[in-house]
Amino acid sequence: MGELRNRVVQVRYFGDPDGLEVVDAPLPTAGRGEVRVHVLASSVVFTDVVIRRHLYPQTISLKPPFVLGYDVVGEIDQLGHDVTGFKLGDRVADMTVVGSNAAYRTLRADEVTRVPGGVDAAEAAALILSWTTACQLLHRAAHVQRGQHVLVHGAAGAVGQALLTLGRMAGLELWGTARGDHAALVRELGGTPIDYQREDYTKVVPGGFDVVFDGIGEDGCRRSLAALKRGGMLCAYGYTAGVQAHRSLFSILTWSARLYVLGWLSRDRRVYFYSINLMRARHPAWFREDLARLFELLAARAIQPRVAERISFAEVAEAHRRLEAGGLEGKLVLCPDLPSHHQRERELTV
The missing domain is CATH 3.40.50.720 (NAD(P)-binding Rossmann-like Domain)
Structure with missing residues (x-):
């Protein structure tokens, strides 16, 4: 197995999508009470556009560069001290507001929600917000x-x-x-x-x-x-x-x-x-209960969120432009392990 590599989508400056950049970043380490996840899916939502424009009150104090990513579905690959009830390979999800358009990130173990086995990661991410x-x-x-x-x-x-x-x-x-x-x-x-x-x-x-x-x-x-x-x-x-x-x-x-x-x-x-963030702050257990119930419905195929497209890191800026243009009937979901369109086309011609 090769050396783990972290990549992130960060806001280099506030404004248009050209202010986004994909860069290599240090690999995070799970601290006490945390888990590190290998990110499988992270939605690209219109709120990311608002954050990028510096118009979102909850993130107004952030200064570039910082990493975008409102939600995350990932597989635990490292357990921090004092973490119980989870093991390596478990899939979990969370709503993070920022920081999840990444290959790896850390999460508080007491805030994540389990994702049932067999559930598609991109569809699970589309449920969170x-x-x-x-x-x-x-x-x-x-x-x-x-x-x-x-x-x-x-x-x-x-x-x-x-x-x-x-x-x-x-x-x-x-x-x-x-x-x-x-x-x-x-x-x-x-x-x-x-x-x-x-x-x-x-x-x-x-x-x-x-x-x-x-x-x-x-x-x-x-x-x-x-x-x-x-x-x-x-x-x-x-x-x-x-x-x-x-x-x-x-x-x-x-x-x-x-x-x-x-x-x-x-x-x-x-x-x-x-406000989902205010509701979660007041009743954190409700958020986990409601998301867990939605994951159960998804696992049973009682619901099926629409995923407009799964995108790679290389396509995030274009995804922001598509969000601003409007008209999408489903979610755009960043899948860090997905090759770019160019790489996929090249593989098909080989």
Whole structure:
């Protein structure tokens, strides 16, 4: 076996994708209470774009160079002192916010979630942020009940797809806003499609929806509130939704503050502002429970997250450009062991 080599995707400077670089890095060593994992998969998500632009409050104090990577699925190859309950070769996952677009990294053993054997690593990585968000929105925030009328905005996106799938499993009556060309996808996932460019979703259900999940919010969620019945709940999520329209951190924070004021003023309708990081900080056990349950569903093939493409280190900058362009129906997942397109094409011609 050759000498282990670590490579990482780091932000060299804030701004466009050209500020990303793939470099060799020191091989980390598992400290007390930690495990080191050989990374099998790490999603490339739009929040990475926001972090790269220096617009994400949770990472605003970071200074380049630092390593991107919001989530990780890896195989334990080193155990730190005082780690029990794990062995070499176990597969685990975590949501890390940064640091996981790497070949190797360390994780706190008491924060990781086991990944069942036989589960595809890229599909497992695709669950961590989007599907855990959807699961917690449905069951930790909205506490949905069978038969409720529920509207999902951005239904063709990663969280939207998860909300429709898990909502159907919970026995909900579902509608999803999306572009007209995504109508078939919304139907396939169990929702009634609403072309937001042509239809007025506030008039679809007489009396209004029981719950609206709004991860878009360009209009300050006003129309989503108008689509609710009295006593209904708006679950607002997705800080990154404002980034396309607001190019500075100050304007994004101002936009977010207006949403909170609007929620405070909405007396006959409830508003819940969801953050996966805040929820995890308050209830860390919930995150592990929910992710473990999703992994069980994935192992049983009861759910199947869409992976748009598995990419190599060489393709990360282009992946960021594709995320900014929009229109993807699945996750882009970095698989560090995957050769680049050029290498794969060369191998095919040999």
